[in-house]
Amino acid sequence: MEKALLQTNPQFIDLNSKPMHETSNDELIQELSRMKWENKKLNELLTVVCRNYHDFAKKDCAEELFASRKRKSDQLENSGHIFHSCCGECSPGRPREIKSNTSRVHVRIDPSDTSLIVKDGYQWRKYGQKVTRDNPSPRAYYKCSHSPTCPVKKKVQRSAGDASLLVAIYEGQHNHRPSSGEVPATPLRSPVGQQPAANIDPAICRRIENEESEIDQQVLVEQMASSLTRNHSFTAALVAAITGRILDDGSEENDDSFSISRVLSE
DNA sequence: CGGGTTTGACCAGCGC
C-alpha cells in the first residue's frame, strides 16, 4: 500500500528512509500532505465500500426476507410509514411494515447443526414449527416461558440463502431480566430497519461520509472493520477492492467503485 | 410428575 502510494504519487517522499531529525520542514510538509492525500483516498474508498455495501445488503436481505402475506393487521401498526424491514430505506410498491418493537437477530452457526436454538439469555418454550413456502428449512415458534405475563415471542429459521445463518425475529419486549447467566449470542443483532448479516451500522457509514475529524474517522474505521470482518465474503470483497484500487490507481483514477462492484457482483 | 418438544389440526387473512 505504502509503496504503491509512493509509486503512483512520485511527488511524495519516503520519510522512513531517513532519521526524523534530518527531515526538513519542507519534507515534513510534504509528508503531512501525503498523509492527507492517503486519508482522502481512504475516505473515498470507505465511501465506495459503504455505498456498495448498502446495495449488497439490500439485495441480500431482499432474498431472505420472510415474505409473509398473512397477519397483515399484525404488521400494520404504524400506519402511514413505509419502510423496508431490512434496510429501512426501500419503499417498494407494496407496503411492508412491522411492529416497532420487533427486532431481527442473525446468528452464525455450524451448517451441520440442525437445531433452531438461539441462546439469548432468556428461557423459551417452543409451541410450534412450520415449514414456510419461501424457505425449505422449518421455522420454529417460541414463547418466553420465564414469566407467564411476558408477551415476547420469537421465530427462528435458517436463512434461505445461507444455511449457516440463523435468523431470529423477536416480537415484543421482555418485562423481566434474562433468566440465566448465559452470554447472549447476539453478535449480529439489529433492530428491524437496519441491515441484516455482518451488520454495519448505517450510522457509521453516514458518519464516515460526512464527518471530517481524522481521529473520529480512525475509530469509525476500526468499528467498520470489526463489523465487516464478521462477513468473510465481504472481507474478501474489501481486500479485492483495495488490491484493485492500488493496481488501478494510475490508470483508473476516477473509477472508485469498479473493483468492489465487480467483486460484489460475482 | 412437571416441564419442554413434537406434530397434526385448526384458525384467520389474503388473493383470485
Next chain:
DNA sequence: GCGCTGGTCAAACCCG
C-alpha cells in the same frame, strides 16, 4: 367461496 399460507393450539410424547 375457495385455496393457499402463516400462526397458534393442544394432545401425545419425551426426559430428567
